[in-house]
Amino acid sequence: MAKKMLQYQGSSDYIVSDEMRNSVNIAMALGKPLLIKGEPGTGKTVLAQSIANALNKKLIVWNIKSTTKAQDGLYLYDTVQRLYDSQFGDGDVGNIKQYIQLGKLGEAFMAKEQLVLLIDEIDKADMEFPNDLLWELDQMSFYIPETRETITAHTRPIVIITSNAEKELPDAFLRRCIFHYIEFPSPETMEKIIRVHHPELEKKLMDQAMETFYVLRNITNIQKKPSTSELIDWLQALVVGGITPKDIKQEMPFLGVLLKKNEDLDQVLEQVYERQVNKKDKSINKTLSRFYR
Numbered sequence: 001m002a003k004k005m006l007q008y009q010g011s012s013d014y015i016v017s018d019e020m021r022n023s024v025n026i027a028m029a030l031g032k033p034l035l036i037k038g039e040p041g042t043g044k045t046v047l048a049q050s051i052a053n054a055l056n057k058k059l060i061v062w063n064i065k066s067t068t069k070a071q072d073g074l075y076l077y078d079t080v081q082r083l084y085d086s087q088f089g090d091g092d093v094g095n096i097k098q099y100i101q102l103g104k105l106g107e108a109f110m111a112k113e114q115l116v117l118l119i120d121e122i123d124k125a126d127m128e129f130p131n132d133l134l135w136e137l138d139q140m141s142f143y144i145p146e147t148r149e150t151i152t153a154h155t156r157p158i159v160i161i162t163s164n165a166e167k168e169l170p171d172a173f174l175r176r177c178i179f180h181y182i183e184f185p186s187p188e189t190m191e192k193i194i195r196v197h198h199p200e201l202e203k204k205l206m207d208q209a210m211e212t213f214y215v216l217r218n219i220t221n222i223q224k225k226p227s228t229s230e231l232i233d234w235l236q237a238l239v240v241g242g243i244t245p246k247d248i249k250q251e252m253p254f255l256g257v258l259l260k261k262n263e264d265l266d267q268v269l270e271q272v273y274e275r276q277v278n279k280k281d282k283s284i285n286k287t288l289s290r291f292y293r
Helices: 018-030 044-055 070-074 079-088 104-110 128-132 134-139 171-175 187-197 203-217 228-240 245-251 262-278 284-291
Strands: 034-038 059-063 075-077 100-102 116-120 141-144 149-152 158-163 178-182
Touching: 018 034, 018 044, 018 158, 018 178, 034 044, 044 059, 044 116, 044 158, 059 104, 070 075, 070 104, 070 128, 100 104, 104 116, 104 141, 104 149, 128 134, 128 171, 134 141, 187 203, 187 228, 203 228, 203 245
Parallel strands: 034 158, 034 178, 059 116, 116 158
Antiparallel strands: 075 100, 141 149
């Protein structure tokens, strides 16, 4: 009888769509990496933690930087320490294995039980990085020439790869992945997400904050649209600051939590001013004075 595959259904702290849930389960069933794209702040990274929590598995995170090489994820050979020991130490420098340190991918391969491996923001690395991982991700093994040893995965990890689409990924790499794009949450989905983080939040406050949030996102020429995570932070700031729904509508307080660029703030204030002038609402002067204090 075939072994029943684990099924991801979401977790108590993470809201998933049917499409995302299906993508995760298909990737696990086929033993392929799941490539997740979407706007920053839409929960790409948190998805891996949710999968680990839901399936009761350990999570290993490999944070990718612009200087990261594929070799870093496999293993590192500490030649400096070996040279130091050969000059000043009394250990056996002939035992090269003691100078080999496994990277995050190597750790995932050596784990006795299946775990979740997050390769976070793969598009930050250079263009050759994804291709350099193709063989290892396909074969779940790699060779260490210094020790003439092949490391083979005990069990295939659940691999989640995130990308902010800063760079295009090679076609050969894409062919080996299951792909899912996280659409920005609709107001209905956003309300469910908010309730996970702020279950006791007053409904009127949430509704007014969400209305303002989506208005800001729809303003043209915004360079960095506010994200889900920033909305969650903004709601916390509103609660701590004792802000009422009326205050949000009239003053839009704590905009610095949502907007992180001066150009975006200026753009928002300009459109707010024009709208208020068209309505012949003289109170805009009071509102603008608060922004520019």
